[in-house]
Amino acid sequence: xxxxxxxxxxxxxxxxxxxxxxxxxxxxxxxWAGDAVALTGRNGAxxxxxxxxxxxxxxxxxxxxxxxGNKLRESDPAxxxxxxxxxxxxxxxxxxxxxxxxxxxxxxxxxxxxEEAVDDVLxxxxxxxxxxxxxxxxxxxxxxxxxxxxxxxxxxxxxxxDEPEQRLDVEGVEWLAKRLKAEREAGLAIVMASHExxxxxxxxxxxxxxxx
Amino acid sequence: MSKKSRRSGAPRQPAxxxxxxxxxxxxxxxVPEPVPEPEPEPVRPIRVLHEVTxxxxxxxxxxxxxxxxxxxxxxxxxxxMIQDGYVAVLATVMIGAMLVSVVIRAQGAVSACTSEGCLSxxxxxxxxxxxxxxxxxxxxSRIFGPVxxxxxEGFWLMEAPIKRARILWGRLISxxxxxxVVAALFGGLVAALSGxxxxxxxxxxxxxxxxAGGLTAVAAEEQTADRTWVVRTLQWLVGVVxxxxxxxxxxxxxxxxxxxxxxxxxxxxxxxxxxVAGAVLLVGAGxxxxxRLDEIRRARLVSGGSLVAGMQGAMYALDMSLMRDILVxxxxxxxxxxxxxxxxxxxxxxxxYRDAQRLVRFPKQLILLLLSIVVPxxxxxxxxxxxxxxxxxxxxxxxVVPLLGMMRVLSRTGGxxxxxxxxxxxxxxxxxxxxxxxxxxxxxxxxxxxxxxGTGSSHLSGADATIHAGVTGLAGLLxxxxxxxxxxxxxxxxxxxxxxxxxxxxxxIGNLIKGIDIVALVTLPILFxxxxxxSVIIAGIAFFILRGSMNMNDLAAAQEEQKRQLDQxxxxxxxxKKKIPPPRR
Numbered sequence: 001x002x003x004x005x006x007x008x009x010x011x012x013x014x015x016x017x018x019x020x021x022x023x024x025x026x027x028x029x030x031x032w033a034g035d036a037v038a039l040t041g042r043n044g045a046x047x048x049x050x051x052x053x054x055x056x057x058x059x060x061x062x063x064x065x066x067x068x069g070n071k072l073r074e075s076d077p078a079x080x081x082x083x084x085x086x087x088x089x090x091x092x093x094x095x096x097x098x099x100x101x102x103x104x105x106x107x108x109x110x111x112x113x114x115e116e117a118v119d120d121v122l123x124x125x126x127x128x129x130x131x132x133x134x135x136x137x138x139x140x141x142x143x144x145x146x147x148x149x150x151x152x153x154x155x156x157x158x159x160x161x162d163e164p165e166q167r168l169d170v171e172g173v174e175w176l177a178k179r180l181k182a183e184r185e186a187g188l189a190i191v192m193a194s195h196e197x198x199x200x201x202x203x204x205x206x207x208x209x210x211x212x
Numbered sequence: 213m214s215k216k217s218r219r220s221g222a223p224r225q226p227a228x229x230x231x232x233x234x235x236x237x238x239x240x241x242x243v244p245e246p247v248p249e250p251e252p253e254p255v256r257p258i259r260v261l262h263e264v265t266x267x268x269x270x271x272x273x274x275x276x277x278x279x280x281x282x283x284x285x286x287x288x289x290x291x292x293m294i295q296d297g298y299v300a301v302l303a304t305v306m307i308g309a310m311l312v313s314v315v316i317r318a319q320g321a322v323s324a325c326t327s328e329g330c331l332s333x334x335x336x337x338x339x340x341x342x343x344x345x346x347x348x349x350x351x352x353s354r355i356f357g358p359v360x361x362x363x364x365e366g367f368w369l370m371e372a373p374i375k376r377a378r379i380l381w382g383r384l385i386s387x388x389x390x391x392x393v394v395a396a397l398f399g400g401l402v403a404a405l406s407g408x409x410x411x412x413x414x415x416x417x418x419x420x421x422x423x424a425g426g427l428t429a430v431a432a433e434e435q436t437a438d439r440t441w442v443v444r445t446l447q448w449l450v451g452v453v454x455x456x457x458x459x460x461x462x463x464x465x466x467x468x469x470x471x472x473x474x475x476x477x478x479x480x481x482x483x484x485x486x487x488v489a490g491a492v493l494l495v496g497a498g499x500x501x502x503x504r505l506d507e508i509r510r511a512r513l514v515s516g517g518s519l520v521a522g523m524q525g526a527m528y529a530l531d532m533s534l535m536r537d538i539l540v541x542x543x544x545x546x547x548x549x550x551x552x553x554x555x556x557x558x559x560x561x562x563x564x565y566r567d568a569q570r571l572v573r574f575p576k577q578l579i580l581l582l583l584s585i586v587v588p589x590x591x592x593x594x595x596x597x598x599x600x601x602x603x604x605x606x607x608x609x610x611x612v613v614p615l616l617g618m619m620r621v622l623s624r625t626g627g628x629x630x631x632x633x634x635x636x637x638x639x640x641x642x643x644x645x646x647x648x649x650x651x652x653x654x655x656x657x658x659x660x661x662x663x664x665x666g667t668g669s670s671h672l673s674g675a676d677a678t679i680h681a682g683v684t685g686l687a688g689l690l691x692x693x694x695x696x697x698x699x700x701x702x703x704x705x706x707x708x709x710x711x712x713x714x715x716x717x718x719x720x721i722g723n724l725i726k727g728i729d730i731v732a733l734v735t736l737p738i739l740f741x742x743x744x745x746x747s748v749i750i751a752g753i754a755f756f757i758l759r760g761s762m763n764m765n766d767l768a769a770a771q772e773e774q775k776r777q778l779d780q781x782x783x784x785x786x787x788x789k790k791k792i793p794p795p796r797r
Contacts, residue, residue, distance in 0.1 A: 110559055
């Protein structure tokens with residue numbers, strides 16, 4: 001695939017410390033359309049910290065982050081349009097059902113065929129039977145599927161996932177690997193942290209061992 | 213890993229030898245001493261527990277054991293805490309004295325009012341307050357238990373071969389006693405503030421206390437039967453009676469009903485009836501509940517205990533929004549399932565439409581707003597019309613908070629807001645639309661109260677009354693937005709020393725007055741008789757800030773970026789100042 005002139009994600013000399021303890025130092029990365037970068041490494045190596053900085057949930061101490069050529073600002077609508085994230089700070093409306101969450105997101109992003117898109121994603125994440133359930137009553141695995149569905153039901157250019165395999169069953173991990181591979185092959189850029197070798201092998205075009 | 217564990221956790225490896233350390237001539241390696249093999253531990257006989265005859269467990273001994281554990285692990289005694297927090301104790305005593313003084317003064321002022329509206333309020337407001345207290349007692353009892361056990365107690369104690377009742381009866385008595393005291397205080401306070409005589413204040417206090425105690429006993433008895441519908445029905449009935457009393461206050465004040473004499477003649481009997489009924493329920497239902505305490509399911513006991521623990525955690529941070537979140541989440545889990553509805557529109561319109569659908573789905577969120585319409589009329593009827601914007605604004609704040617559920621979720625964590633392709637200001641504005649429309653309806657409904665309807669005298673023109681009502685509505689709405697969107701205390705930042713209160717995280721004290729500050733800022737100019745345009749301007753500034761137009765993080769980031777670019781330009785131009793090292797001594 002011919003590469004665009006601007007990378008989807010460009011990170012230069014990112015650094016982040018908690019107090020005097022440096023977690024990330026001079027981390028640089030370029031991700032182009034069709035790339036899938038997997039961050040691996042032991043617990044506490046800084047994978048999630050990097051991802052939280054990349055989505056704007058945490059403020060980096062130094063360095064720059066650009067998404068599709070725009071400097072990262074978490075509340076910038078252009079960034080929010082291009083960037084789909086599934087990290088640990090996703091919240092749900094307690095009084096909206098599963099299907100209503102997806103419908104709301106699809107409509108908010110202006111999808112012309114929102115209902116069809118929602119139906120497709122619901123089937124894919126196998127939450128059709130739970131479509132009327134409120135999020136508080138879902139199991140942890142179902143909540144993870146709903147979180148992934150919120151990223152898949154909307155248009156995006158860059159997908160950032162923090163351990164997406166968490167709480168998924170074996171079939172779920174297999175499905176996720178296929179889905180992410182298809183997304184990558186369709187030209188989407190992916191950055192994910194994972195401890196699941198099968199997922200990393202199936203999806204990643206580049207693997208970075210953090211804290212090595 | 214902590215430094216200590218880093219030091220002691222891993223075995224220390226010998227440092228690698230460098231060539232300089234190596235001896236010039238080979239030395240014979242020392243012969244390792246033979247390590248004696250450890251003797252195998254003697255095999256102990258397996259103890260088969262089902263062959264053991266258990267000894268009877270003494271519940272009182274267990275209670276004593278638990279008390280000893282707790283006392284034994286306490287690092288400070290109550291007297292130490294009081295000594296350390298003497299500033300807090302003094303402040304509490306002073307504020308308490310001021311409140312009592314205010315109540316006595318208000319009672320004196322209001323009791324002097326002899327208009328029809330004042331008389332009807334004096335007669336009927338204690339009824340409404342009593343019903344409110346009783347409904348609240350039932351609601352709280354149903355949500356928490358009223359008998360609760362912590363998760364640890366549920367696991368370690370409730371599954372043991374003991375009689376739970378012997379552990380739980382003390383708690384039930386404590387809960388009933390607490391309900392009696394709190395309800396009596398509140399009932400007496402409302403009676404005093406509405407101008408009742410001091411004997412009337414005592415009568416209403418006794419009625420509220422005994423009524424609340426009796427209903428707590430009923431709720432406990434229902435808990436033993438694992439039912440909730442009786443308590444729910446009672447709660448609605450009492451609430452409707454309270455609402456009727458409030459509506460009657462307005463109707464009499466407005467002249468729609470002839471006078472409150474018929475209610476006044478029944479006053480003594482009503483509080484007596486409630487007191488007697490409460491006492492009977494307290495003894496009867498309380499006795500049944502105590503006898504059947506063993507039948508309460510462990511899950512129900514622990515569920516209330518977990519809720520109490522969650523609320524305690526939120527209370528520790530003085531985070532009322534978090535407390536409400538816990539209750540809302542619990543309510544949603546209890547409901548579990550809804551019939552999905554179809555969305556409408558795209559972009560921000562989809563958000564607004566879905567917010568309206570949520571309101572239609574859970575119309576009980578509107579009850580408080582409907583009830584709050586009565587407040588400006590009741591305040592006017594009591595002859596306190598000048599205070600109406602402040603009092604009504606504060607009540608409206610609490611009534612609008614339930615309507616801001618969407619804004620709450622979108623502002624408490626960034627994850628969901630980040631999924632929408634809108635700026636923070638756009639999202640918050642969209643989430644304000646439905647509550648703003650509801651507030652507008654409230655403003656229209658209360659404007660006659662500001663015109664002086666029912667008080668017999670009007671000190672405001674039609675336009676002024678409309679503006680005063682509008683400013684009150686704005687104050688309540690913006691106060692609620694502030695309450696919902698305020699950040700919780702930040703425990704990651706350095707603690708601040710707060711005198712006798714000890715160390716506190718930044719933002720903790722601010723949490724106590726969030727929302728109230730906006731209502732005060734917007735309505736006080738009216739109270740002081742200044743131009744209402746000052747209130748409108750303050751409200752405009754508050755709206756601008758609260759909708760997230762002035763994101764401090766973005767401003768700081770922009771400032772940093774400008775500084776970085778400036779430094780870079782200076783470096784490139786060779787104009788960067790040469791740093792002079794500090795002189796060495």
